[in-house]
Amino acid sequence: MKIFAIDTTASPASAAILSDGRLLGEYYLNIKTTHSQTLMPMTESLFKNTNISIDDIDVFAVNAGPGSFTGVRIGVASIKGMTFTSDKPCASVSTLEAMAFGIPYFSGIVCAVMDARCAQVYNALFRLENGEVRRLCEDRAISIQELSDELNNYKDETVYLAGDGAELCFRAFSENLPNVRLVPENIRFQHAYGTAKAAERLISEGKLCTSDELMPIYLRVPQAERELKARQQK
Amino acid sequence: MQKFFTNSAEQTEQLAERLAKTLGGCEVIAMFGGLGAGKTAFTRGLARGLGIDEGVCSPTFALVHEYEGKFMVYHFDMYRVTTYDDLYSTGFFDYEGCGVMVIEWSENIEPFLPENRINITIRTLSENEREITIEGAEEI
Numbered sequence: 001m002k003i004f005a006i007d008t009t010a011s012p013a014s015a016a017i018l019s020d021g022r023l024l025g026e027y028y029l030n031i032k033t034t035h036s037q038t039l040m041p042m043t044e045s046l047f048k049n050t051n052i053s054i055d056d057i058d059v060f061a062v063n064a065g066p067g068s069f070t071g072v073r074i075g076v077a078s079i080k081g082m083t084f085t086s087d088k089p090c091a092s093v094s095t096l097e098a099m100a101f102g103i104p105y106f107s108g109i110v111c112a113v114m115d116a117r118c119a120q121v122y123n124a125l126f127r128l129e130n131g132e133v134r135r136l137c138e139d140r141a142i143s144i145q146e147l148s149d150e151l152n153n154y155k156d157e158t159v160y161l162a163g164d165g166a167e168l169c170f171r172a173f174s175e176n177l178p179n180v181r182l183v184p185e186n187i188r189f190q191h192a193y194g195t196a197k198a199a200e201r202l203i204s205e206g207k208l209c210t211s212d213e214l215m216p217i218y219l220r221v222p223q224a225e226r227e228l229k230a231r232q233q234k
Numbered sequence: 235m236q237k238f239f240t241n242s243a244e245q246t247e248q249l250a251e252r253l254a255k256t257l258g259g260c261e262v263i264a265m266f267g268g269l270g271a272g273k274t275a276f277t278r279g280l281a282r283g284l285g286i287d288e289g290v291c292s293p294t295f296a297l298v299h300e301y302e303g304k305f306m307v308y309h310f311d312m313y314r315v316t317t318y319d320d321l322y323s324t325g326f327f328d329y330e331g332c333g334v335m336v337i338e339w340s341e342n343i344e345p346f347l348p349e350n351r352i353n354i355t356i357r358t359l360s361e362n363e364r365e366i367t368i369e370g371a372e373e374i
Contacts, residue, residue, distance in 0.1 A: 032332050070325040117327060117346050118318070224318040224346070 009067025065217030102194025247279030254283025306333030
């Protein structure tokens with residue numbers, strides 16, 4: 001079973017090939033160039049250097065959101081394009097879940113956070129135990145304050161912050177929540193490896209979709225909307 | 235805070251050209267001022283200062299224009315952008331840190347602008363006279 005996975009949902013971009021659970025290759029860039037310029041050269045190079053043809057791939061996985069508007073579209077559109085003619089199965093992975101699957105090196109809570117601006121984050125919580133990832137809540141947009149309050153329920157455990165909202169939250173939380181840690185920088189952000197590992201779970205649960213069914217996933221940020229309206233009325 | 239007075243669109247452009255010389259390449263420049271204040275003229279001058287000599291016009295319909303000069307310049311018009319969802323789906327947040335962002339009608343999206351930015355406020359004094367306030371920039 002070979003899985004090809006990509007992530008372009010935020011500032012980093014990555015592509016990976018997983019074969020029977022083993023990482024054959026992964027390409028990761030975190031630079032300012034747009035993904036539309038980096039993703040395809042990375043993908044091409046990955047296939048060439050692993051000596052794998054796109055026809056050998058059984059499942060195409062992508063972080064389908066949440067994330068940046070354009071980034072999510074680039075990833076989903078790319079995978080749609082690659083599977084358009086073959087109609088190979090696709091795995092629509094939550095970016096936040098991919099983060100948790102990318103760092104199963106400890107036991108504790110993963111708080112995956114992406115900056116949604118205006119003191120809001122895209123977030124989900126996961127429990128890691130013996131390399132297993134268990135989801136504790138659905139993906140959502142939530143204010144940093146609300147998240148901080150909710151994390152009071154996990155005071156007895158170590159909570160690891162991952163994602164591009166991690167530093168933002170760490171600064172906001174660390175005074176009241178001494179049990180909160182930052183995941184090391186090199187594995188803090190979503191990687192295509194995590195996307196592929198999350199896809200393995202979807203495969204085992206029979207939750208793949210067709211190229212046609214694959215769609216971007218956007219979360220609404222209702223609080224940001226309210227705040228904008230309130231300030232405009234002032 | 236620096237305050238200037240200009241007597242023509244050309245003088246407004248020249249002022250912006252001077253501001254352009256102080257830029258490092260990834261600034262967010264938020265422009266405030268109503269219809270006909272000279273926001274696009276200011277942007278034209280700014281672009282010229284970065285080696286972009288033509289093609290600058292108001293992106294009211296396209297929402298964003300991209301120009302390539304000494305740095306990339308992303309020229310936004312937020313006139314019709316009034317909700318967070320609108321702003322998000324322009325891809326606005328994806329541009330941060332990638333070049334110089336110049337934003338007309340910043341009034342509409344002010345809560346979402348980064349704190350570290352340059353504010354340009356243009357006040358219309360008469361048909362040709364403008365008072366231009368620049369905040370957050372190096373001295374020009």
